[in-house]
Amino acid sequence: MREAILKVFRGTPVEAGKFITYKVPVEEGMVVLDAIHYIQGYLDPELSVRWNCKAAKCGSCSAEVNGDPSLMCKTRMDQFAEGEEITIEPIKTFPLIKDLVTDVSFNYEVNKQIPPFCPADDATWIFKQEDIDRVQEFRKCIECFLCQDVCHVLRDHERKDAFWGPRFFVRSAGVEMHPLDCGNRIPLLEEQGGLGFCNITKCCTEVCPEEIHITDNAIIALKERVVDEYHDPLAALLRRVFKGK
Amino acid sequence: MANYEIHEYDVLVVGAGGAGLRAAIEASAQGVSVALVCKSLLGKAHTVMAEGGIAAALSNVDQQDNWETHFCDTISGGKHLNNWRMAQLHAQESPERVRELERWGAVFDRTSDGQILQRAFGGHKWKRLCHVGDRTGLEMIRTLQDRGVHQGISVYMECTITRLLKDGEKIAGAFGYFRQDGRYVVFKAKAVVLATGGAGRSYPVTSNSWEYTGDGHALAYEAGADLIDMEFVQFHPTGMVWPPGVRGLLVTEGVRGEGGLLRNNAGERFMFRYLPESTRKDYAENEEESKRWVDAVLKGAKTEARRPPELSTRDNVARAIYLEVKEGKGTPHGGVFLDISYLNSERVKKKLPSMYQQFKDLADVDITKQPMEVGPTMHYMMGGVRVDADTAATRVPGLFAAGEVSGGMHGANRLGGNSLSDLIVFGRRAGAGAAEYAAGQEDRLQVSEDQINAAAEELEAPLTKKGGSSPYELQRSLQEIMGEHVGIFREDAVLAAGIAKLEEIKEELKTVSISGSKLYNPGWHLCRDLKNMIICSEAIARSALARTESRGAHSRLDYPDTDPEQAKFNIAISRLDGVMKLEKTPRPEMPADLKKLFEKKEQTNA
Amino acid sequence: MNQTTTSPVPAKLGATSRSNAWLIEPAVIFCGFALFVCYVTWRALYDWQYIEWGPYLSPFFSPKLIFPGWQWSPAILLLWEPAAFRATCYYFRKAYYRALFLDPPACAVGHLGGHKYTGENRFPLILQNVHRYFLYLALTVLALLWVDAFVACSYRGHIRIGVGTVVLTVNCLLLSFYTCGCHALRHLVGGRLKCFSCSTAAHGQFKIWQCVTRLNERHALWAWTSLGTVAFADFYVRMLAAGVWTDISLLQL
Incomplete structure (x- = not known):
């Protein structure tokens, strides 16, 4: 049976991290998470990892496999060459807890700041599929936080103090574009969410396991709404004229 | 003496899937303080794996549909073993619960005239399943999660509850540990809602995630509640x-x-x-x-x-x-x-x-x-904690259960799509029941240190031992036994042999040991989860042996026929002097007006 | 718990655990930019005597502006507009933030910067937000280029389709795909609405939005191909004007 060589990051916040190499037998159709489970079950029961559904539906097993932010349950072992060392590290943007597990509580804090969906009191609840195709794309998000991990504003510039990250622009877009929503989250997105920090380098879209067009459909759409309210004198003038009526 | 932190709430909800979230939202809406505890991160619960849809007789696609038909389908699908009152409430209330989800921001697929689209599913006479492509569960959990977050519910993530604490006969809280660093926690609460899902991890081939270790079943069993219909384990065909x-x-x-x-x-x-x-x-x-x-x-x-x-x-x-x-x-x-x-x-x-x-x-x-x-x-456990249909209360005062961990709603076989609706219908009822109960309790209840120390000692044990069985090894053995002895088709001798093997595993569990610290140590976590899995497995196997007929998901090779006499009782499991006790308890009689619905159905079919 | 991070990869330029060839994409894009900028600079500033041949006008020099006393290249008066349109384009922003500013050079690859980063919040990058105004100008320029392509269909009073006509038309087509797939346009024609089915007018906007969306999905493709065709169209006209190439007539009536 073919064997794979896995270099897995092990460490805690207090002791320096190191890579430990494991040899794992490879079965047909195996994914990286299976290999990690093999290590847990047979080689090292202490290896920490988060996982739940093993079907790319819950977004728990995010890690960096050979440096690529990915879901371990979706990363096939047969894409690696025979004898290739496979490096597995925790996602880098969030503080380490242990081994492959990180503290992602930042994301839950940000989520609380987004004003909820607010329908009009007299809404009829009749709307068409064409109205919600956009929103449904955003609601596919499984909160794996890979976009948060790869976004350089959080990852390298460490602007967690002023920037919500792609996941929460997607989430905001999901409520903002709901056909029955009557809220306006644009000022909040601009002033607290830090939408202007995004320089649309699209890494979030590249890593999204749900293939959500984060940048094109959510972030840029929101940025254009910000332009409407903040940077477009013509739009401001038109608003004033129509309000005057 | 164990070190632990203490939190006090009126209502503690264990499990943050659809039922747990809905219960927490409801309890919080009633004005009591609520804590929600989950083993994983919030929003990762097994509900996200539910794909096809929520069954609710909205009659948007097939106008002939109504709650009565949904009720009859559920009972027929459950081979007449369901708790009729639960099936009735479920069929009557699910449309309103679905509309409520929509008002909270869920975005269901639409019909051409702009209503919620419904699709066909096994055992449902009409097109009844409201859905979002094939990720309905995710939509539901996200909607409830966001609703809950804005309602001020305290959420404790990656926290495992290992014991329910009692003051006399009454529930007084729960003891657990945080997976992240192994620190112990005591939640003092007047009421506890169990919404922990099923126990699929005891089987070798399962659609369930690691969380499904039958925690709620075991917690309730140990606290004195009874489990019914445990022999009915749903194997999803695909x-x-x-x-x-x-x-x-x-x-x-x-x-x-x-x-x-x-x-x-x-x-x-x-x-x-x-x-x-x-x-x-x-x-x-x-x-x-x-x-x-x-x-x-x-x-x-x-x-x-x-x-x-x-x-x-x-x-x-x-x-x-x-x-x-x-x-x-x-x-x-x-x-x-x-x-x-x-x-x-x-x-x-x-x-x-x-x-x-x-x-x-x-x-x-x-x-x-x-x-x-x-x-x-x-895929699913039809059996679970016996509850009162209207309030989701168990027989232990202050203990409530909703969702997969509760039993009775689905009888001998669950219809697809009925579980998501079960979660929100009975999640809400459990939340309301718990809030009302908690509001009626005047003083803070007392929890003895003994209970806490015993719970902590139990957790420490595998860390202090050396050279015992590996928990992973033990889990593999357990899965093998359940797959081989308590699978789709069952037989007297095979079941009995399985039970004997389970007894051996139970003994082995006492020697299980694990290395390392309490810092996010999955092997250590598994040691405790195994205990719950074994309790559930034993309950399943013993109930299966006791039901000498084939009905719904329970197929006996030695008793291939359905025996109408055995529709008259549920097999109930409870703990007596530390041993599992089986009882055949009579089923509540369905009232005449509901019985008539089946006669009507016969006529239309004829 | 102590919250210090022992991050496995230190953040410095190019630091990454990625083992695949992440450098190729920014390198290719850098070369693409370099090539184009060199060519345009040479044509606009040093080689601007060749701007037209017969009915064909180079897109770099359209519309033909002649002012008495202006003795520099007319391209200076014209090229700032497409340059600004493309510089503020959401696709090109991604391309040059990565390939030129190395912020970041590629996904999950370390770069310089640090906490002082301000993104597009401060001058000058806050000006990216006026993209839609350059779009309005770009649509005007595009209309003029279509006029040029139309003019290129006749020569000395006769209808004549030459290779040059095809070149100019293909260029216009790709420029249209690029310009009409613009993110700002997508927002303005319908994306800004919350509800598409709530009125007849909104539904009409939805249909336009769908068309723009379809083009927008390939925005990067149109961005580069149109950059290529516009350079080639110019080069073709230049070679005719310089007498190096001769235009082949495909149809003459």
Whole structure:
């Protein structure tokens, strides 16, 4: 049976991290998470990892496999060459807890700041599929936080103090574009969410396991709404004229 | 003396899937303080794996539908073993609960006139499942999660509850640990709602995640509640069978709801042969009629044609697939073919996007071009904690249960789509019940240090031992026993042998040891989870041995027929002097007005 | 718990665990930019005597502006507009933030910067937000280029389709795909609405939005191909004007 060589990051916040190499037998159709489970079950029961559904539906097993932010349950072992060392590290943007597990509580804090969906009191609840195709794309998000991990504003510039990250622009877009929503989250997105920090380098879209067009459909759409309210004198003038009526 | 932190709330909800979240939202809305505890991160609960839809008689697509028909379908599907009151409340309230989700921001697929779209599912007479493509559970959990967050519920993530604390007979809180660093925590609470889901991890082939270790079943059992219908374990007919790493992974019933066909290796639509006489007339007679039904679904048109036999109830389809494979008519990897590739590929991708992705990414199968290979996978526990239908209260004062961990709602077999609606209907009722109960309790309850110390000692034990069995090894043995002895088909001697083996495992659990610290140590976590799994497994095996008939998901080779006499009782399990006690408890009689609904159904069918 | 991070990869330029060839994409894009900028600079500033041949006008020099006393290249008066349109384009922003500013050079690859980063919040990058105004100008320029392509269909009073006509038309087509797939346009024609089915007018906007969306999905493709065709169209006209190439007539009436 073919064997794979896995270099897995092990460490805690207090002791320096190191890579430990494991040899794992490879079965047909195996994914990286299976290999990690093999290590847990047979080689090292202490290896920490988060996982739940093993079907790319819950977004728990995010890690960096050979440096690529990915879901371990979706990363096939047969894409690696025979004898290739496979490096597995925790996602880098969030503080380490242990081994492959990180503290992602930042994301839950940000989520609380987004004003909820607010329908009009007299809404009829009749709307068409064409109205919600956009929103449904955003609601596919499984909160794996890979976009948060790869976004350089959080990852390298460490602007967690002023920037919500792609996941929460997607989430905001999901409520903002709901056909029955009557809220306006644009000022909040601009002033607290830090939408202007995004320089649309699209890494979030590249890593999204749900293939959500984060940048094109959510972030840029929101940025254009910000332009409407903040940077477009013509739009401001038109608003004033129509309000005057 | 154990070190621990203390938190005080009126209501503690254990489990943050659909039922737990809905219960927490309801309790909080009633004005009591609520804590929500979950083993994983918030929003990762098993509910996200629910794909096909929520059953609710909105009659948006099939106008003939109503709650009475939904009620009858549920009872028939459950082989008349359901708690009639639960089935009634479920059928009556699910439409309102679905509308409520929509008001909270859930975005369901639409009909052409802008209403919530509904699709067909096994055992449902009409198109009844409100859905969002094939990720309905995710939509539901996200909606509830966001609702809960803005309602001020305190959420404790990655926290495992290992013991319910009592003050005399009453529930007084719960003890647990944080997975992250192993620190202990005591929640003082007047009422506890269990919403912990099922116990699929005791089986080798399952669609369930690691969290499904029967925690709530075991907590309730140890606290003095009784478990009913534990013999009824649902094997979902369509799990992936290949490649090995994804064996058991769920393939939504939505595939069949959209027109997916089951075939054996000879290309035969074998399901025509497996329809039970009692329901045969609800299904298409031949391929031509079945095709007319599918064509009507595609056009969104009405039809006189009856649904394809693939949409029979899950117990029946699972057995059929099992037998086909056993008779050598299976696929190369030991499943049967499920084919949707004859439909327009754009439609398949639109209606079943995550199935398309799942097979493409994990099995190199393009479901728009090739058939899938599927086989049964352990999916759901019909049995669980016995509760009062209206308030979800168990027989332990202050203890409530909702969702998969509760028993009675689904009888001997659950219909697809009825679990998501179960979660929100009874999640809400449990939240309301717990809040009302908590508000009626005047003083803070007292928890003795002994209980806490005992719970802490139990957790410490595997860390202090050396050279015992590995918890992973033990879990593999347990899974093997359950797969071999308590699978789809059961038999007296095989079950008895299984129970004997479970007794051995129970002994072995006492010696289990693990190295390392308490810092996010999954091996250590598993040691405690194993105890719950073993309790559930034993309850399943003992109940299965006691029910000497075949009914719904419980198929006995030595008693192949359904025995009407055995519809009169539930098998209840409780703890007496530390030992599992079995009791046959009479089922509540269905009132005459509900019984009449079945007579009416017979007449329309005749 | 102590919250210090022992991050496995230190953040410095180019630091990454990625083992695949992440450098290729920014390198290719850098070369593409370099090539184009060199060519345009040479043509606009040093080689601007060749701007037209027969009915063909180079897109770099359209519309033909002649002012008495202006003795520099007319391209100076014209090229700032497409340059600004493309510089503020959402696709090109991604391309040059990565390939030129190395912020970041590629996904999950370390770069310089640090906490002082301000993104597009401060001058000058806050000006990216006026993209839609350059879009309005770009649509005008595009209309003029279509006029040029139309003019290129006749020569000395006769209808004549030459290779040059095809070149100019293909260029206009790709420029249209690029310009009409603009993210700002997508927002303005319908994306800004919350509800598409709530009125007849909104539904009409939805239909336009769908068309723009379809083009927008390939925005990067149109961005580069149109950059290529516009350079080639100019080069073709230049070679005719310089008498190096002769235009082949495909149809003459």
